[in-house]
Amino acid sequence: xxxxxxxxxxxxxxxxxxxxxxWVRTGSAASKEVAxxxxxxxxxxGIAMRTAKQxxxxxxxxxxxxxxxxxxxxxxxxxxxVAESTDSGFGVRVLWEGTWGFASSSRVYRxxxxxxxxxAIQMARANRKLRLKPVEVETLPxxxxxxxxxxxxxxxxxxxDQKTAKLLAINDAAMKAGASFCSSMMAFVREEKFFASSFGxxxxxxxxxxxxxxxVTVVDKATGLFDSRRSLAAPxxxxxxxxxxxxxxxxxxTAVDEAKQKQKAKSVExxxxxxxxxxxxxxxxxxxxxxxxxxxxxxLGFEANFAGTSFVTPDKxxxxxxxxxxxxxxxxxxxxxxxxxxxxxxxxxxxKGNEFHIIKDGVFTNYQMxxxxxxxxxxxxxxxxxxxxxxxxxxxQRMPNISLQPxxxxxxxxxxxxxxxxxxxxxxxxxxxxxxxxxxxxxTGQVFYEIKAGKIGxxxxxxxxxxxxxxxxxACDGLCGKDEYHLGGAFNCGKGQPQQVAPVxxxxxxxxxxxxxxxxxxxxx
Amino acid sequence: MILSxxxxxxxxxxxxxxxxxxxxxxxxxxxxxxHLRFALNSxxxxxxxxxxxxxxxxxxxxxxxxxxxNELDDKSIAATVRKSEEIARLAPExxxxxxxxxxxxxxxxxxxxxxxxxxxxxxxxSLSEPALKEARAKKVIAAGFFQSGADSSALATSNGxxxxxxxxxxxxxxxxxxxxxxxxxxxxxxxxxxxxxDTATLGRRAAEKGMHSVKPxxxxxxxxxTILEPSAVCDLVGWMIGDLDARSADEGRSFLSKPGGGNKxxxxxxxxxxxxxxxxxxxxxxxxxxxxxGLPARRRQWIKDGVIEQLIYSRxxxxxxxxxxxxxxxxxxxxxxxxxxxxxxxxxxxxxLVTRLWYIREVDPQTLLLTGLTRDGTFLIENGKITRPIxxxxxxxxxxxxxxxxxAMSPSxxxxxxxxxxxxxxxxxxxxxxxxxxxxxxxx
Numbered sequence: 001x002x003x004x005x006x007x008x009x010x011x012x013x014x015x016x017x018x019x020x021x022x023w024v025r026t027g028s029a030a031s032k033e034v035a036x037x038x039x040x041x042x043x044x045x046g047i048a049m050r051t052a053k054q055x056x057x058x059x060x061x062x063x064x065x066x067x068x069x070x071x072x073x074x075x076x077x078x079x080x081x082v083a084e085s086t087d088s089g090f091g092v093r094v095l096w097e098g099t100w101g102f103a104s105s106s107r108v109y110r111x112x113x114x115x116x117x118x119x120a121i122q123m124a125r126a127n128r129k130l131r132l133k134p135v136e137v138e139t140l141p142x143x144x145x146x147x148x149x150x151x152x153x154x155x156x157x158x159x160x161d162q163k164t165a166k167l168l169a170i171n172d173a174a175m176k177a178g179a180s181f182c183s184s185m186m187a188f189v190r191e192e193k194f195f196a197s198s199f200g201x202x203x204x205x206x207x208x209x210x211x212x213x214x215x216v217t218v219v220d221k222a223t224g225l226f227d228s229r230r231s232l233a234a235p236x237x238x239x240x241x242x243x244x245x246x247x248x249x250x251x252x253x254t255a256v257d258e259a260k261q262k263q264k265a266k267s268v269e270x271x272x273x274x275x276x277x278x279x280x281x282x283x284x285x286x287x288x289x290x291x292x293x294x295x296x297x298x299x300l301g302f303e304a305n306f307a308g309t310s311f312v313t314p315d316k317x318x319x320x321x322x323x324x325x326x327x328x329x330x331x332x333x334x335x336x337x338x339x340x341x342x343x344x345x346x347x348x349x350x351x352k353g354n355e356f357h358i359i360k361d362g363v364f365t366n367y368q369m370x371x372x373x374x375x376x377x378x379x380x381x382x383x384x385x386x387x388x389x390x391x392x393x394x395x396x397q398r399m400p401n402i403s404l405q406p407x408x409x410x411x412x413x414x415x416x417x418x419x420x421x422x423x424x425x426x427x428x429x430x431x432x433x434x435x436x437x438x439x440x441x442x443x444t445g446q447v448f449y450e451i452k453a454g455k456i457g458x459x460x461x462x463x464x465x466x467x468x469x470x471x472x473x474x475a476c477d478g479l480c481g482k483d484e485y486h487l488g489g490a491f492n493c494g495k496g497q498p499q500q501v502a503p504v505x506x507x508x509x510x511x512x513x514x515x516x517x518x519x520x521x522x523x524x525x
Numbered sequence: 526m527i528l529s530x531x532x533x534x535x536x537x538x539x540x541x542x543x544x545x546x547x548x549x550x551x552x553x554x555x556x557x558x559x560h561l562r563f564a565l566n567s568x569x570x571x572x573x574x575x576x577x578x579x580x581x582x583x584x585x586x587x588x589x590x591x592x593x594x595n596e597l598d599d600k601s602i603a604a605t606v607r608k609s610e611e612i613a614r615l616a617p618e619x620x621x622x623x624x625x626x627x628x629x630x631x632x633x634x635x636x637x638x639x640x641x642x643x644x645x646x647x648x649x650x651s652l653s654e655p656a657l658k659e660a661r662a663k664k665v666i667a668a669g670f671f672q673s674g675a676d677s678s679a680l681a682t683s684n685g686x687x688x689x690x691x692x693x694x695x696x697x698x699x700x701x702x703x704x705x706x707x708x709x710x711x712x713x714x715x716x717x718x719x720x721x722x723d724t725a726t727l728g729r730r731a732a733e734k735g736m737h738s739v740k741p742x743x744x745x746x747x748x749x750x751t752i753l754e755p756s757a758v759c760d761l762v763g764w765m766i767g768d769l770d771a772r773s774a775d776e777g778r779s780f781l782s783k784p785g786g787g788n789k790x791x792x793x794x795x796x797x798x799x800x801x802x803x804x805x806x807x808x809x810x811x812x813x814x815x816x817x818x819g820l821p822a823r824r825r826q827w828i829k830d831g832v833i834e835q836l837i838y839s840r841x842x843x844x845x846x847x848x849x850x851x852x853x854x855x856x857x858x859x860x861x862x863x864x865x866x867x868x869x870x871x872x873x874x875x876x877x878l879v880t881r882l883w884y885i886r887e888v889d890p891q892t893l894l895l896t897g898l899t900r901d902g903t904f905l906i907e908n909g910k911i912t913r914p915i916x917x918x919x920x921x922x923x924x925x926x927x928x929x930x931x932x933a934m935s936p937s938x939x940x941x942x943x944x945x946x947x948x949x950x951x952x953x954x955x956x957x958x959x960x961x962x963x964x965x966x967x968x969x
Contacts, residue, residue, distance in 0.1 A: 084592050085580075104574060522889065
């Protein structure tokens with residue numbers, strides 16, 4: 001989107017108008033303040049770039065960011081807390097003699113930018129003796145642009161009354177339907193970033209994300225048995241229109257009914273079963289078993305100490321049969337409502353035009369990359385997957401939206417189940433865990449239904465499915481069509497040290513997997 | 526930026542002067558941290574963080590609102606107070622509202638070390654070097670993380686409470702993988718005191734484990750006598766201690782709920798050999814001096830001879846149950862025994878040695894069943910000796926079950942886990958029977 005488009009969008013979106021201002025001190029802390037706009041930012045960026053260049057850096061970038069958060073928590077008939085926060089500052093990154101340095105500060109002053117740039121160089125200088133091979137980065141195309149996420153309703157402009165009333169109505173409906181407890185919450189984030197690099201890019205972007213959730217619990221005090229059901233609504237890179245358009249009251253009644261059914265449900269018989277997995281569960285399986293293993297920094301060993309490495313080593317590029325021939329997985333940061341959607345990544349790479357297949361017709365075809373990584377697999381440049389979760393964190397390679405593409409023809413969930421003799425239909429994400437190279441995973445869910453003789457039947461409980469990534473995706477033999485597409489996601493995917501959280505969405509359609517190992521979580525422990 | 530007691534008080538006094546609320550609670554925090562990362566035996570990225578924060582919760586009657594900022598100039602402080610009041614006026618009444626605390630008595634903080642707070646990039650680089658040299662000399666591939674820094678926090682209320690605390694923390698972890706990618710070892714430590722850091726030893730331990738764990742072979746899943754090193758115990762015990770909330774138990778939705786109502790306070794939960802307490806003045810794992818709402822952290826016995834002695838009571842729930850409020854502990858100490866890990870190995874006929882755990886998640890809150898995986902050094906023990914490296918396992922086990930199956934404990938030591946990194950935790954290595962491994966992972 002160019003600047004003219006940005007202005008056009010401005011009339012339909014209130015994002016910029018309601019954005020709190022980043023104040024910049026033009027000299028020392030006590031001197032004149034100016035509101036940060038693109039021109040004022042260019043002045044700050046000039047200080048960072050000049051200082052870095054004078055001190056011999058081969059590359060530098062500056063990010064000034066401001067975050068606004070709102071969270072409202074409720075349980076039963078009361079609002080437990082309402083909190084709003086603002087958080088702003090800057091981070092400067094330098095590449096000096098092939099060694100990275102980074103420094104940051106919450107004090108967005110001209111002097112502080114200069115000092116932090118020097119501190120980043122000092123850090124690179126201190127670390128130079130521990131560096132084996134000089135870091136090299138590719139030259140990126142430059143951009144001078146502004147972008148604001150399109151949305152209908154700015155959640156920060158919706159009154160507190162409206163939001164608390166919605167949450168209390170959800171809780172009230174749950175209690176009337178027979179829940180023992182109900183908690184609900186809404187969380188909103190507005191992220192504004194200014195970016196400049198020594199390549200010459202100057203970029204200003206604003207985006208918003210919204211996260212509504214409830215959880216009902218039913219307790220049988222006599223037996224001590226309790227069961228919960230969480231809402232299936234995903235966090236999204238959307239305005240408040242997403243929350244307004246979602247039928248929470250309808251879902252909460254279903255949720256209470258399902259939590260009650262769980263209490264009396266049959267405990268699953270463990271063994272190999274066919275699974276039909278709804279996107280409200282499958283998004284997380286995609287995240288863990290396809291998203292993380294195809295991060296190039298992991299595959300190369302850069303995250304070995306914490307997040308881990310990957311079974312998807314570079315020699316498997318273009319060769320590994322990751323899944324069945326109709327499995328297509330696309331990484332992109334342009335999908336509407338996607339939590340990773342943005343016009344430019346935190347290295348300044350344009351995302352439009354950088355959509356890419358991670359798995360094409362079942363074969364592993366590409367990694368997610370950030371600045372400096374493409375050379376390791378013979379590529380020319382990053383595909384736009386850098387993200388720093390704060391002004392005080394170093395940009396890492398993080399997931400774009402990674403989604404399973406729908407099947408070519410229209411298939412209903414009932415059709416997917418129709419030839420299953422003994423299976424389970426799974427909805428909603430529950431517990432999740434996967435090893436550090438992303439082979440072995442175990443997931444639970446929110447609701448499980450038995451599939452017998454091709455029909456979805458009674459509810460089951462105590463279900464977990466366990467598998468090996470490549471076996472699992474090759475055991476997929478059926479997908480629904482685009483009518484069943486659902487966008488799931490997470491606000492807080494963790495990676496790196498110090499750990500950073502990233503928002504990311506995953507779209508999927510219901511999919512069928514043959515002969516997957518099912519555990520009974522009560523009996524097999 | 527670390528804020529001294531007087532700097533914090535000055536900011537909190539500004540809140541006091543600006544407030545028009547019936548009552549309020551304000552917290553001012555400061556952070557200064559530096560870190561260094563390495564991978565493939567070379568330094569990769571590094572960084573410096575410098576931040577401050579002010580959170581103001583204003584109350585009008587039973588209505589509350591919280592506003593937070595990291596801008597501490599006069600104008601921003603006043604704006605944050607106003608914002609919290611604006612939210613409070615709009616918020617519905619909270620029937621569980623508790624008025625802010627008045628003055629409390631605190632122990633003196635023992636968790637601050639000047640050298641840890643001030644460690645410069647040059648210091649981080651020079652201290653990391655021995656670990657990298659160990660890895661290069663032993664021809665393994667090291668990746669690691671070293672962070673050192675300080676935090677300050679102060680809390681004040683409209684009822685006259687004022688408390689200031691500052692703590693330091695460093696964390697050094699290193700993973701050493703074999704050149705062929707079939708073996709991996711790990712070592713890590715944390716403390717408030719930088720003088721306790723020995724990176725050469727940590728680097729050597731990780732490298733040796735990495736070399737000894739090459740070409741692992743599969744062992745059938747099942748229940749095994751297992752030695753869990755302190756990092757693994759830190760994650761599992763820490764998880765359980767974080768789940769000791771009385772209200773959830775009383776409401777019937779915790780592993781501490783009793784069928785028919787009530788909680789398991791005073792009941793025997795785990796082996797009588799298990800004793801767990803917290804103590805902010807502990808010399809090895811000093812904790813913060815205050816906890817939730819400004820309640821003082823003090824020595825508390827959570828589990829005594831296997832019996833649940835104490836649960837966490839929020840101020841509201843304590844009042845409702847006519848009990849003393851008990852905040853979350855700011856550190857955890859599981860008392861140890863006298864059996865070294867070498868002796869545990871010698872005493873094991875057939876068992877598994879676990880270096881650390883990974884990706885732990887709750888599977889069933891009713892039993893506190895957790896799942897996760899072993900990682901970076903898993904070995905088979907036969908007839909008192911480590912005989913071979915084995916492939917990693919997924920486990921499905923409750924810490925309650927594990928602590929009922931304790932055979933022996935090593936002396937307690939400061940440990941860091943993969944899920945629990947920041948808390949000061951001291952735990953022993955454990956020798957337990959029948960630890961449940963449910964499947965094999967090919968991950969290295």
